[in-house]
Amino acid sequence: MNINKTEIKKGINLHTIKTDKFKSNIVSVFLTTTLTKQDVTKNALISLILRRGTSNIKTQAELGIKLEEMYGGLFNSGLDKIGDNHLFKFYLETINDEFLPEHKENVLDESISLLLDIVFNPLTEEGRFKQEYFEQEKVTLQKLIAARKDNKRMYALNRCIEEMYKGTPYGLYKLGSEEDISKIENKDLYAYYKELIRNVRIDIFVSGDIKEDEVMTAIKENSNIKNLPEREPSYTPVELKINETNGEENEVQETMEVSQGNLTIGLDVGAQNQDDIYKSVVYNAILGGSANSKLFQNVREKAHLAYVASSSYLRHKHDIIISCGIEIGNYDKALKIIREQIDDIKNENFTDKDLEEAKKMIIEDLKVIDDEQDSQITYCFGQEIQNVPGVTPEEYIEGINHVTKQDVLDIAKRVKINTIYFLKGENE
Amino acid sequence: MKVIESLKVKEKVYIEKLENGLTVMIIPKKDVKQKYVIWGTKYGSNDSKFVVPGENEPIEVPQGVAHFLEHKMFEQENGTNSLDTLTSLGVNANAYTTNDHTAYLFKGIDNFYEALDELMDYVQHPYFTDENVEKEKGIIGQEIMMYDDSPQWRLYMNTLTAMYHNHPIKIDTAGSIETISHIDKDVLYKCYNTFYNPSNMIFVACGDFVPEEFLEEIKKRLIDTKGNGEIKRIYPEEPEEIVKKREEKQMQVSVPFYCIGLKLKPAANNEEMVKRQIANQIILDILCGKSSKLYNKLYDAGTLFAPPDLEDEEHKDYAFIMMSGVTPDPDKVYKEITNEIETLKAEGIEKSDFERIKKNTYGEYVREYEDVETMGRNFLADAIKGINNFDYLEAIESINLEYTEQILKDLFNEDKMVLSIIK
Numbered sequence: 004m005n006i007n008k009t010e011i012k013k014g015i016n017l018h019t020i021k022t023d024k025f026k027s028n029i030v031s032v033f034l035t036t037t038l039t040k041q042d043v044t045k046n047a048l049i050s051l052i053l054r055r056g057t058s059n060i061k062t063q064a065e066l067g068i069k070l071e072e073m074y075g076g077l078f079n080s081g082l083d084k085i086g087d088n089h090l091f092k093f094y095l096e097t098i099n100d101e102f103l104p105e106h107k108e109n110v111l112d113e114s115i116s117l118l119l120d121i122v123f124n125p126l127t128e129e130g131r132f133k134q135e136y137f138e139q140e141k142v143t144l145q146k147l148i149a150a151r152k153d154n155k156r157m158y159a160l161n162r163c164i165e166e167m168y169k170g171t172p173y174g175l176y177k178l179g180s181e182e183d184i185s186k187i188e189n190k191d192l193y194a195y196y197k198e199l200i201r202n203v204r205i206d207i208f209v210s211g212d213i214k215e216d217e218v219m220t221a222i223k224e225n226s227n228i229k230n231l232p233e234r235e236p237s238y239t240p241v242e243l244k245i246n247e248t249n250g251e252e253n254e255v256q257e258t259m260e261v262s263q264g265n266l267t268i269g270l271d272v273g274a275q276n277q278d279d280i281y282k283s284v285v286y287n288a289i290l291g292g293s294a295n296s297k298l299f300q301n302v303r304e305k306a307h308l309a310y311v312a313s314s315s316y317l318r319h320k321h322d323i324i325i326s327c328g329i330e331i332g333n334y335d336k337a338l339k340i341i342r343e344q345i346d347d348i349k350n351e352n353f354t355d356k357d358l359e360e361a362k363k364m365i366i367e368d369l370k371v372i373d374d375e376q377d378s379q380i381t382y383c384f385g386q387e388i389q390n391v392p393g394v395t396p397e398e399y400i401e402g403i404n405h406v407t408k409q410d411v412l413d414i415a416k417r418v419k420i421n422t423i424y425f426l427k428g429e430n431e
Numbered sequence: 432m433k434v435i436e437s438l439k440v441k442e443k444v445y446i447e448k449l450e451n452g453l454t455v456m457i458i459p460k461k462d463v464k465q466k467y468v469i470w471g472t473k474y475g476s477n478d479s480k481f482v483v484p485g486e487n488e489p490i491e492v493p494q495g496v497a498h499f500l501e502h503k504m505f506e507q508e509n510g511t512n513s514l515d516t517l518t519s520l521g522v523n524a525n526a527y528t529t530n531d532h533t534a535y536l537f538k539g540i541d542n543f544y545e546a547l548d549e550l551m552d553y554v555q556h557p558y559f560t561d562e563n564v565e566k567e568k569g570i571i572g573q574e575i576m577m578y579d580d581s582p583q584w585r586l587y588m589n590t591l592t593a594m595y596h597n598h599p600i601k602i603d604t605a606g607s608i609e610t611i612s613h614i615d616k617d618v619l620y621k622c623y624n625t626f627y628n629p630s631n632m633i634f635v636a637c638g639d640f641v642p643e644e645f646l647e648e649i650k651k652r653l654i655d656t657k658g659n660g661e662i663k664r665i666y667p668e669e670p671e672e673i674v675k676k677r678e679e680k681q682m683q684v685s686v687p688f689y690c691i692g693l694k695l696k697p698a699a700n701n702e703e704m705v706k707r708q709i710a711n712q713i714i715l716d717i718l719c720g721k722s723s724k725l726y727n728k729l730y731d732a733g734t735l736f737a738p739p740d741l742e743d744e745e746h747k748d749y750a751f752i753m754m755s756g757v758t759p760d761p762d763k764v765y766k767e768i769t770n771e772i773e774t775l776k777a778e779g780i781e782k783s784d785f786e787r788i789k790k791n792t793y794g795e796y797v798r799e800y801e802d803v804e805t806m807g808r809n810f811l812a813d814a815i816k817g818i819n820n821f822d823y824l825e826a827i828e829s830i831n832l833e834y835t836e837q838i839l840k841d842l843f844n845e846d847k848m849v850l851s852i853i854k
Contacts, residue, residue, distance in 0.1 A: 026800060026801055063727065064721075064722050064724070065722075066721075067722030068722045071720075071722055071787045071788060071790060072787055072790065075790070075791040075792070102440060104793065104828075146685070146686055146736055149685035150685045150686060150757070152683070152685055153582055154581075155581075156577075259683060260682070261683075262576050262580055263580050293518050294514045294515060295519060300515075303570060307570050309570075309573055310571075311573075311577065330573065360519045360521070363519075363521030363541070363542075364521055366521065366541075367522065367523070367539060367541065373464055374463055374464050
């Protein structure tokens, strides 16, 4: 990965990734700010309002036309939690000029200025966001929050995370809460937005078959960028630490109109340093990261209790979440088997082969980063946001290679069930 | 090998039909680390009534066999499971079943040829026992229930049942808990022997390959099988008319889900199918895409929150369009869309809209040639239908406003439209 980082101003960085492997160019802007209960819903609303129009392109219909003219420019925006931060993501993907029927259109330049306009130059009136957009997006946000319940598995996963990290920033839902929406006033929101873009950490990524000096000039000379002040960014570097827990298991059950039950279990793991991350990632792969994992083999293949039985590593939290879709009546049976798997690893009940296979799988995923344009960006940003120096995919692979059986045992010994969340049907 | 090149996306496909009838397609991608291979058979959930080559009488098998077979192919006689073996090798392996094909695949960097050994071995060596067939019923049962809880899936299936009287496209790919209960090992072997014959299969590889060399790698892993004759598939007669205008189902959802289905008369031939698909896409984007008047009006009114998801499924014996999403008022969306279709027909399509959406469509297609997996899958799915995937790019160039308006008049008729709702 050929990546160059340049500080445009203090707190504002440009990362260029030059590659001729792809037919597209991607421009993305990430804004990172500390996640708080007070601001989470505001951030979600801002993210929606910004999509509606800029002071140059005033409506989403015009924006649509503009993107279509750019040979199907793909605009996307969204929010994520990254450690204890709220992350605004904006992407614009366009075809490289080489693959356009009429060459020399310089779609990339247009794409850079359009995306920066969307993020930093919204349509306003009387010192606030356009009132109509503000009102409409409040409704949209309310719908989006309510729609969480439509995807049962994701809902169960997010609910488990909320219970597990209750009272901390990570326990907040990324789109905020319905009851907070009505409290937001347009004028306050716009003032908050102005403050936000003055203080937030800004990362701009440009990837593709690009001329780096031209991209740099385009960014530096962009009026939106010129207008932004230097800043001491207001974000929380992702910390590596092991959480103190009381060791008690928290059990939560919720009912909904479902035919299948969703059992989700949050495990406390934590990581103190980069080496710990490698060990935990390998532990997770053995537990539930693949078709060879303990969970898949025992819950699905041996007991036939589930179609989905897996675990995933929460990348910037360094804990693990288990997810199984089971028949509601099989709750006790499934939970018992899952506990056995956790204990099994603790008791060294896994083979060298399990260890090697887990490592192979993780390494494969790391090697693939190079083949995927958006994965390169995500990986690079993830490394940037930690409070320890980032590692390249090659170094990461090296780290995984060094994990031993004893390392996995060390992790297994400190793994504790934090939360057992079950989404079940109403009649059971 | 026969070579087809697309100058537009600067890609080539090498094609060879082997003596045993197997079609091999290799798409070289320089400097990409991952290699992707996918082996498909022209056998999907639609094929439950057929005549086994060499026999006279048609047989009918329970719904869901193709998908069940896909699950069971991984089981090996020595007690191992090929999915586990492939995972052990560090590659990403999977399989899936659609209405018209079943595919086995993996992508990987390291241990690629060991993984190829395994893939080609397990697809050619079925091993079904009463015991392993029974066990799978529990797992597939949970898969079916997972889909049952998905509003999108129910919406999709209900749209199909509102449009189709008899065609098996309206049946769930996995079958139902009831139909799969009738599946046993004999049925599986019968279907395997009929459909998993090289002459009914296509192998696609995409990655950093030297085509001629990789062809040899495939050949040496093939067991000695003779191509069997043509498999006669029997599909029921399907009237052009829809079944019912409206289908509503209750489920716990935050906002109602809507899907508008438009039943189409299948295209006369493949060339027409490709061209028509592009025209349909352009029409749909003009009608209700992100820049359309209609979508923006409905957004402002709080009726839509995103442009409808648009899908055009074109097949030799069935074809339909779906426009779907969420809305507080599905009937309003239906009414507005049908009105807008009539307006568009009466007033004609704006030349500038047409040219712009055509550019947009071109970009969307170019993007389909980014990664080995998307390419491999697309080449297979099209080859199953007898279409060369590059043809779409050529068709976009050749398509004009007159043709598009003709398609609009011929196909977009309200009496062929249904509304399916989940709320």
